[in-house]
Amino acid sequence: MEKHNDEQKKDNNPDEEKPGPSSENTETEEDTEDSGMEKVRKYLLQKLKINASDSESDSTTGVLKELTIDGIVDYIKQIPKCKIITMVGAGISTSAGIPDFRSPSSGLYHNLEKYNLPYPQAVFELDFFKENPEPFFTLAKQLLPEGFKPTPSHYFIRLLWEKGLLFRHYTQNIDTLERVAGLPTEKLVEAHGTFHTGHCLKCRAPYTLEWMKEKVLENIVPKCEECEEGVVKPDIVFFGEMLPDRFLYLADKDFIHADFLIIMGSSLLVQPFASLVDRVHPSCPRLLINKEKVGMQDRISRFLGLRQGLIFDAKTSHSGRDVAWLGDCDTGCQLLADKLGWGEELKELVKREHARLDAENLSAKDS
Ligand code: OAD
Numbered sequence: 001m002e003k004h005n006d007e008q009k010k011d012n013n014p015d016e017e018k019p020g021p022s023s024e025n026t027e028t029e030e031d032t033e034d035s036g037m038e039k040v041r042k043y044l045l046q047k048l049k050i051n052a053s054d055s056e057s058d059s060t061t062g063v064l065k066e067l068t069i070d071g072i073v074d075y076i077k078q079i080p081k082c083k084i085i086t087m088v089g090a091g092i093s094t095s096a097g098i099p100d101f102r103s104p105s106s107g108l109y110h111n112l113e114k115y116n117l118p119y120p121q122a123v124f125e126l127d128f129f130k131e132n133p134e135p136f137f138t139l140a141k142q143l144l145p146e147g148f149k150p151t152p153s154h155y156f157i158r159l160l161w162e163k164g165l166l167f168r169h170y171t172q173n174i175d176t177l178e179r180v181a182g183l184p185t186e187k188l189v190e191a192h193g194t195f196h197t198g199h200c201l202k203c204r205a206p207y208t209l210e211w212m213k214e215k216v217l218e219n220i221v222p223k224c225e226e227c228e229e230g231v232v233k234p235d236i237v238f239f240g241e242m243l244p245d246r247f248l249y250l251a252d253k254d255f256i257h258a259d260f261l262i263i264m265g266s267s268l269l270v271q272p273f274a275s276l277v278d279r280v281h282p283s284c285p286r287l288l289i290n291k292e293k294v295g296m297q298d299r300i301s302r303f304l305g306l307r308q309g310l311i312f313d314a315k316t317s318h319s320g321r322d323v324a325w326l327g328d329c330d331t332g333c334q335l336l337a338d339k340l341g342w343g344e345e346l347k348e349l350v351k352r353e354h355a356r357l358d359a360e361n362l363s364a365k366d367s
Contacts, residue, residue, distance in 0.1 A: 041304055048304075063283050063321040067312075072287050072323055073339040076165075076260060083167040084160055085258040087276055091265020091290060092153040092329045093175050098143065102267050103291075108139070115139070126240035130201065133221050133231050140216050140234070143175065144195060149357050150181035153264060155349045156333035158182055159342055168254050170247075172266060172273050174236040176209075181353070191247045191273050193236040198222070202230025209234075243272065255279035261286040263310075265329045268295035278308050285321040286310060289332035293324050 064071040076082045090100035101108050109120035115135040122128040123135050158181050160166040170189045171178055176196050178188055198207040205226040212234055215222040222232040237243055251272075255261075258280045268274040277286060277295055288294065288310060297309030312324045325332050337346040 045304060063285050064323070067320070067323050069287075069323070069325055069335060069339060072260075072285065073336070075285055076340065079259050082165055083257060083259045084165045084262060085167050085170065085254060085260075085280070086157050086160065086262045086264065087170040087266070087273070088153070088157075088264045089172045089266025089268075089273075092151060093148070093173055093177055094265070095151045095153075095328070095330050096148045096175075096177060098148055098175055100265070102269070108142075112139070121239060124236075124238050126238040129233065129238060130231075133233075137216050137221050138219075140195075144213055144216060146213065146217075147361060148175060148177060148180075149354050150177040152330040152346065152350050153333045154178060154181035154183075155353065156337055156346055159337065159346055159349060161187055163342070167258055168250065170251070170273070170276060172270065174234070180357070189244075189247050189250050191237070191243055193234070193244060195234045195236060198232045198234040200224035200227060200230035200232050203227040205230075205232075207232050251276060251279065256281055258284055260284060262289065263287070263295065264289045264332070266290070266294065275308070277310060282307055283321065285323070288312075288322070288324045289327075289329050289336075290324070291326065291328070293326065 064075055066074075076084075090098070094100050094103075094106075099106055099108050099111070102110075104110060112120045112123060112135075115123065115138065117123055117135060118128075123139055129136055154177050157166065157169055157178070161169075161183060166187055168189060169178060169183060169187055170191055172192045174190070174192055174195050176194055178190075179185070179196070195212075196209050198209070198212045199205065200207070203224060203226055205224055207222070207224075212222050212232060215232075224230040224232055242248075255276060256279065261277065261280050261284055263277060263286065266273075268277070274295060280286065293310075293312060295310045297306075297311050300306075301308040302311075310322045310324070312322050325335075334343065334346060337343045
């Protein structure tokens, strides 16, 4: 970082390049201020017990030729078998008809008045659920993977897999749409669990989605048929619960090996998922496809030079690898696919798979 700042100063001030006594050993007011700030920074890093190697280095500069989708596409094409990790949130499923959590007016947390909750997130808190499971199951009717079809964003991720480029897909979503889209389980990390299975909170007896769905659709709180006491909770991770072992194990192993990270449809407000963006190598480019900028580096991290958060501001000294494409996930994925030369393939895949799912739903209704 220091080296980079020095280089930048030289670029901005050609006089400093001139050799001679006037440019040597002459400390300007700005230099004194800079070294003062540097001392404060070093002092704080030491006090906070932060290793200097955890702070940014100028190795991030200029990873992409341009901080645009074109720059990204060039980069992906350049790297043979580019290892891509995708990490996503509710925004990739909204076009399927499933609300996200925090969008103003349409998000789930803005539409929970009728449940009389102390605060919106209580519906996903374990302690609250144990006392009062009804609000969750009423809400679950909206979230159950019933008749929802994966979106073009889901199929774009499948296409990455088919092309041999998907290293791993990390999702916060519990809607199981990645599975429906045909992503193999070994490529999938469901960080916040899934509706796919459930367990009795008392005796841990396992239950299937079909069994839970039947109860939930009949407005019955599912009770365990084994111990006849416990409530059956879908295996989604509530606040107050550990994330699945698979997440903890693979997140440690995967991220450092990624060549490229795509983040889509998440507010990046929930930990530990949000800070996965910091686990990739400092030179790994990161693309955010979202309606708004999220997960950005805060001022303190910037001051301390820490490698935390996304940096979209091209003027900062550590920029050079993060790109924000703002808009709808499906449109962003289609654009990326077009530029990678797979545009028609993606459209065909969505059409074919949606037709297949429609036919399946129809025959399930008939039988
Ligand atoms: P949020 O609702 O917090 O964030 C969704 C993000 O996607 C927001 O930034 C939206 O602007 C954006 N978005 C919505 N629709 C979009 C679209 N069509 N195209 C592009 N962007 C879109 O959802 P998550 O980040 O997934 O946890 O929330 C994280 C966790 O918070 C959830 O897994 C859930 C919740 O509490 C648990 O249930 C444990």
